[in-house]
Amino acid sequence: xxxxxxxxxxxxxxxxxxxxxxxxxxxxxxxxxxxxxxxxxxxxxxxxxxxxxxxxxxxxxxxxxxxxxxxxxxxxxxxxxxxxxxxxxxxxxxxxxxxxxxxxxxxxxxxxxxxxxxxxxxxxxxxxxxxxxxxxxxxxxxxxxxxxxxxxxxxxxxxxxxxxxxxxxxxxxxxxxxxxxxxxxxxxxxxxxxxxxxxxxxx
Numbered sequence: 001x002x003x004x005x006x007x008x009x010x011x012x013x014x015x016x017x018x019x020x021x022x023x024x025x026x027x028x029x030x031x032x033x034x035x036x037x038x039x040x041x042x043x044x045x046x047x048x049x050x051x052x053x054x055x056x057x058x059x060x061x062x063x064x065x066x067x068x069x070x071x072x073x074x075x076x077x078x079x080x081x082x083x084x085x086x087x088x089x090x091x092x093x094x095x096x097x098x099x100x101x102x103x104x105x106x107x108x109x110x111x112x113x114x115x116x117x118x119x120x121x122x123x124x125x126x127x128x129x130x131x132x133x134x135x136x137x138x139x140x141x142x143x144x145x146x147x148x149x150x151x152x153x154x155x156x157x158x159x160x161x162x163x164x165x166x167x168x169x170x171x172x173x174x175x176x177x178x179x180x181x182x183x184x185x186x187x188x189x190x191x192x193x194x195x196x197x198x199x200x201x202x203x
Contacts, residue, residue, distance in 0.1 A: 009078070029049075047067070078109065151200075157196050158193055162183075166186060
């Protein structure tokens with residue numbers, strides 16, 4: 001499987017567990033996401049962007065092949081990086097620094113994640129502590145450990161069903177609700193999206 005970790009500009013907590021997980025992933029970075037490569041101590045296959053967010057010291061310290069984009073363009077550096085990964089045949093994408101930090105960037109990255117999922121790509125977003133998964137219509141199983149906290153969010157509306165949790169849910173139309181926040185897994189959970197889109201958020 002062609003697995004890519006895309007380093008985006010949001011916050012990222014670097015841990016030994018994350019470094020171990022990234023073994024076997026091809027690392028690409030978008031602009032200021034390059035700083036995460038330094039923290040991870042892992043080589044970058046490509047560093048892409050207009051580099052308006054990467055200070056000179058970072059560009060001097062980080063040895064990586066660069067692809068410079070124009071500053072005036074109709075897509076973000078993160079979107080350009082996703083396109084690059086797709087062009088390289090990505091089958092699984094981990095968006096590091098894809099959530100947390102600026103709300104506008106988090107929402108844009110979630111839309112990117114849905115774009116990938118719609119193309120059949122396995123995708124996850126994380127800032128090193130929490131994890132988010134875009135859910136399209138159909139059934140989804142997650143092998144969670146008992147006691148794991150999660151929220152299930154319509155994005156922006158969905159008909160959702162949930163099994164395997166402290167508070168299960170029959171098929172229910174949801175929109176802008178707190179009903180599905182802060183649940184706990186009893187073990188593996190099963191989510192069914194009967195209509196719309198949703199996000200599973202593990203914390």
